[in-house]
Amino acid sequence: MNPELRTSRPTLMSLAGELGVSRQTISNVINNPEIVKPETRDRVLAAIAASGYRPSAVGRALRTQRSLSIALRLYPAVDGVNGAIMDRFVHSLAVSAQYKGYRISLFAADSADDEVEVIDALHRASSIDVAVLTDTHTGDARPAGLIAARVPFVAFGRPWGADGSSHCWVDVDGSAGTESATRSLRAGGHTRVGFLGWPAGSGVGDDRRAGWARAVSDLPGSSELDLGVEDGAQPGAEAAAELLARGATALVCSSDSLALGALTVCRGLRADGRLPLVGFDDTPVARALGLSSVHQPVELAAERLIGMVDDILDGRTPPEPQQLLTPELVLRDLAPFAQ
Amino acid sequence: MNPELRTSRPTLMSLAGELGVSRQTISNVINNPEIVKPETRDRVLAAIAASGYRPSAVGRALRTQRSLSIALRLYPAVDGVNGAIMDRFVHSLAVSAQYKGYRISLFAADSADDEVEVIDALHRASSIDVAVLTDTHTGDARPAGLIAARVPFVAFGRPWGADGSSHCWVDVDGSAGTESATRSLRAGGHTRVGFLGWPAGSGVGDDRRAGWARAVSDLPGSSELDLGVEDGAQPGAEAAAELLARGATALVCSSDSLALGALTVCRGLRADGRLPLVGFDDTPVARALGLSSVHQPVELAAERLIGMVDDILDGRTPPEPQQLLTPELVLRDLAPFAQ
DNA sequence: TGAGGCTTTTTGATCGATCAAATCCGTAAC
DNA sequence: GTTACGGATTTGATCGATCAAAAAGCCTCA
The missing domain is CATH 1.10.260 (434 Repressor (Amino-terminal Domain))
Structure with a gap:
């Protein structure tokens, strides 16, 4: 040294x-x-200010047995337009954590098992007090793993398919987002609104599909206007063409990637400057192109999660251990250059 | 508690x-x-394994006076297509840091001054040993601030305009990227290659422009094919139209945002599936659309920076305290749906 | 004068590791 | 048989804070 x-x-x-x-x-x-x-x-305060003294976080952590650090796994940059949502979340989490006196400690992992292992190791080393899970999915083994390892944690995302009350989580109500998007299109006169999503089976995807289904349940023949494809612009374009061929006049998508692909195909449907097409996640691309999308309140989600962390570490029971937040539909006119 | x-x-x-x-x-x-x-x-090893013992990072940090933590400022998600490069960098940094036994500690700041202040505070509290700066720019006051505060640091980005040997940094040679892109277009037969960049004055922007200028210095009239506009798809589209009007048959851009805007305008220039248009940063959007772009080796940059950190904290002088890495041109055919 | 009850400040112990120096122990040399 | 040596292990001190309890100071009142 x-x-x-x-x-x-x-x-x-x-x-x-x-x-x-x-x-x-x-x-x-x-x-x-x-x-x-x-x-x-x-x-004393004057002397502290004059000397620039700051209590050693290390000395304090040793005595109090609290590192005030929160573990967060950083995923590799995904190969798509999405993932931008995670940026916003990570930044928001850093802001909220800092505000409450916590620090975000990043780590990387190769798999879910590895993730639990790394978190457990960091926790045993007293490097962190608690972990934040993201990207929860059906059959997610991490919550059980962390409970077994006795590591406190909170999750951004519901425990899809599992018992929802076993731990603290905050999630965004995706179905409310797609439902709102669908109703908005119907309000514009569309009676053939298609859904361009992912294959059935994923919690998030099925949830978003469910919102659309609720909003078109009174429209006969709508079930034919539902396609599930792999995420990505190219699959989105192909599926969008198919949906239009089946008679759809407007589309709601599970992601901005899919919507980006659908964009070209949907140009003909334009009324005024606005396309009857809605993406999901309100990514920078959607903003750049002037694509309507569903915006997730991740800043709020982060703030709530840090609140829960604070409660847990202080021995309080979070007043609302499970929270479902409502996303917001952002309607946009297509950017001039993209028309 | x-x-x-x-x-x-x-x-x-x-x-x-x-x-x-x-x-x-x-x-x-x-x-x-x-x-x-x-x-x-x-x-002893058997007992350690059986008990799951891990040395307390806190106890160790107190004794050794080393937290093994690296501060990194997380910027708010920028309102554009870019910034995706930062994702990759942050992830890469987390991976390299973890590999060498360091942790990345995130923080947020409102301004450059605030950033220096937060880093100094974290350092005085022994929460971190060293900081990583990103987004260096002309007139950047942070290096001097950190040196004054005696906080060790390394930077991802040159100290534009300042003395380049005052501290450790790693950067990507943007001019080599645009030069390579320009030469590639010329090899395709183009003699009127335009440059679509940012207004003069920013270190990064001027550097990228310089690479293009080198590659067209022998082509008379090229100086008219250089435009500097604000970053963004809409400005990019407008400027691209202007460049084409001035006779450009191919374009090199300072960012994928600008290239995204230029995309629509350039459709007519297409030969086979490939557009004579090159973006910068190789963002997910470029990949999704099938846009050629210049790829920065951020994984390598992160690895080198962590290596320097390791050297500094161990009291060694980094063998190469300033490193300029070469980016790679990625040529792509436009995605079928985008054609 | 001094005992009692406050407020304010100080002292001793502790958190979990590592550094530096001392001790222990078996072997080889004289 | 005692000394010297080198490898292996143990002991004391320390890093910088907080907790818990003791001590000191101050005022009141018998």
């Missing part, structure tokens, strides 16, 4: 020596100001 | 007691295995 870098920072002891008070008094000024005599407090 | 969560993890002391050896012996097995008698070592 490099000794040159060991800039001798002030410590409770060094500050106490200079000030002629005990270390505990300074500690109290920081953690329990109300029990210190006002004059003493002011004198 | 919640006492229920204090699962009493094994410690050096508890393990030592059960095994009948001293704590230091176990410590040695972990940190200096070669000085421990093989039989003892095996016995």
Whole structure:
């Protein structure tokens, strides 16, 4: 290790020596100001400000047995337009965490099992107090794994298919988003609204499909206007063409990737500048092209998750351990250059 | 704080007691295995494995004065197609850091000054050992600020306009990327290759422009085929139209955002499936659309930066404190749906 | 004068590791 | 048979904070 870098920072002891008070008094000024005599407090605060003293997070963590760090797995950049939603989430989480005095500690993993293993290892090493799971899916083994390892955690995403009350989570109601998108298209006069989604079986995908289905349940023949394909622009374009051939005049998609693909095919459907096409996730591409999309309130989700973390670590039971947030439909006119 | 969560993890002391050896012996097995008698070592290793013991990162950090944490500022998700490059970088950094035993600690900031302040505070609190700067630009005050605060750091990006040897950095040679893109278009027969970039003045933008300029310096009249506009698809489309009007038959762009805008305008220039149009950053959108682009080796950059961090913290002088990496041109045929 | 009850401050112990130095032990040399 | 040596292991001190409890200071009142 490099000794040159060991800039001798002030410590409770060094500050106490200079000030002629005990270390505990300074500690109290920081953690329990109300029990210190006002004059003493002011004198100490001035000295703290002058010296630039900051309590060592390490010393504190050792004594209190709290690292105030939150583990978050970073997935490899996905090969598609989506994933941008995760950027926003990670940033929001960093902001909320910082605000409440926590730090986000990143890690990478090769698989779900590996993820649990890494989290467990970080936790056993007291590097982190708690983990945040993202991208929950049907048959997700991570919650059970973490419970077995006794690592506290919260999830961004419902425990699809499993018991929803076994742990804390926040999720966005995707079906509300697609339902709102579908009804908006119907309000525009469309009676043949198709759904361009993923193959049945994924929790998120089925949920988004369900919202569309609710909104078209009174329209006969709608079940033919439902296609499930792999995510991506090319599959989206092909499936969109098929849906139009079956008579659809408007489309709701499970992702902006699919919508991007559908864009070209749907150009003919344009009324005014707006396309009867709605994507999902409100990614930068959708904004750039002027594509309508469903916007997830990830900032809010992050804030709620950090609130739960705070409750858990302080020994409180989160008042609302499971929260479903409502997304917002963003309607846009196609960008001039894309028309 | 919640006492229920204090699962009493094994410690050096508890393990030592059960095994009948001293704590230091176990410590040695972990940190200096070669000085421990093989039989003892095996016995200790078995006990470590059985108990699931992991050295407390906190205890270790307190003693060694090294947190093994690296600060990284997370920018708000930018409103554009770009920024995706940062995703890849952050992920790569997490991977490389983890591999070398470091952790990435995220934080958010409102401004450059705030960023320096937060980093300094984290450093004074011993939460981090070192910081990684990204998005360096002309007139960047952060390096000087961190040097003044005596916080070690490395940068992803050159110190544009400033002394390049004052600190460690890794950057990608943007001009080599645009030059290669331009030469590739010329090899395809084009003699009127335009450059669609940003207004002069930004280090990154001027560098990318310079690469194009080098590659067309022998073609008279090329200087008219250079436009600088704000980043974005709409400005890109408008500027592309103007360049074509001036006689350009091929375009090299400073970003995939600009290229996305140019895409529509350039459709007529297509020869076979490939467009004489090259973007920059190789973002997911470019891949989705089948747009040629310049790919930055961010994984390598991250690896090199972590290597430098490792050198700095261990008191070594990095053998190559400033590194310029070469990007790679990725040529693609337009996706069928986008044609 | 000094005992009692506050408020305010200080002292001792502890969290879990590593460094540095001391001790232990078996073997070889004189 | 004692000394010296080198490998293996153990002991004491320390990193920087907080908790818990003791001590000190101050005012009141008998």
